[in-house]
Amino acid sequence: METAIEVRDLVVRRGRRPVLHGITCAVPRGSVTGLLGPSGSGKTTLLRALVGVQVVAGGTVTVLGEPAGAAELRHRVGYLTQSPSVYPDLTVRENARYFARLHGLGAAEADRAVRDVGLADAAGQLVGTLSGGQRSRASLACALVGRPELLILDEPTVGQDPVLRAELWEMFRAMAANGRTLLVSSHVMDEAARCDRLLLIREGRLIADDTLAAVRATAGTDDLEAAFLHLIRANETAPADVEESVR
């Protein structure tokens, strides 16, 4: 398996608390990997570490063969943050074209990204006047500009209606089919079914890093919500990690 992301023994503290307790995982190239877990489990913190904007207390993070956050990765990795990072006083089109310019690309690339997220009809609208779901798609369009090899998407489908969610997932699948790598966080378990692989995280610890089929087989159920609960319980009965090691 050719690896896009490799994380070893990653420890992160936020405030005074350890938030990630020694995460080790890998994400293969050309796949859609879902990062699933309850609110507060550490998904955003892990994604921040992958793009190199999180101070880490220990471990290593390698992205496309480089240390996370390396300058060489700037045009190779797209990152969608959870709260939309777009300018409210610019239109959707202007935002995308601004990001395109940062990548040294022209207006056509920006306009394509706007179309891809289903915002062609709102391209001339100020971002500040969009609905929450539209604003999040405007932000996604900016992350897609330049067709980065690796896309790290923090809850990209939150606030989208079922039709749009399905369309976004089709787009993610098509990107992976073209050899790009996507890591997509969600706390909605039914989205896990659309992924090739799953990273299940709970309270800063990975409780699964496997294919969708293997997670279902290990848990003995096709229902991913039930599988997640099964894995949590199995994890709780396993010997506890030595908490002291991260303090």
Ligand SMILES: Nc1ncnc2c1ncn2[C@@H]1O[C@H](COP(=O)(O)OP(=O)(O)OP(=O)(O)O)[C@@H](O)[C@H]1O
């Ligand atoms: N700036 C911060 N200072 C202190 N603690 C923080 C900070 N940011 C996040 N945390 C804590 O770190 C833990 C993990 O947060 P994180 O945002 O990574 O979770 P998440 O799984 O992405 O949650 P959600 O699905 O709600 O976005 C939480 O307990 C959170 O309260």
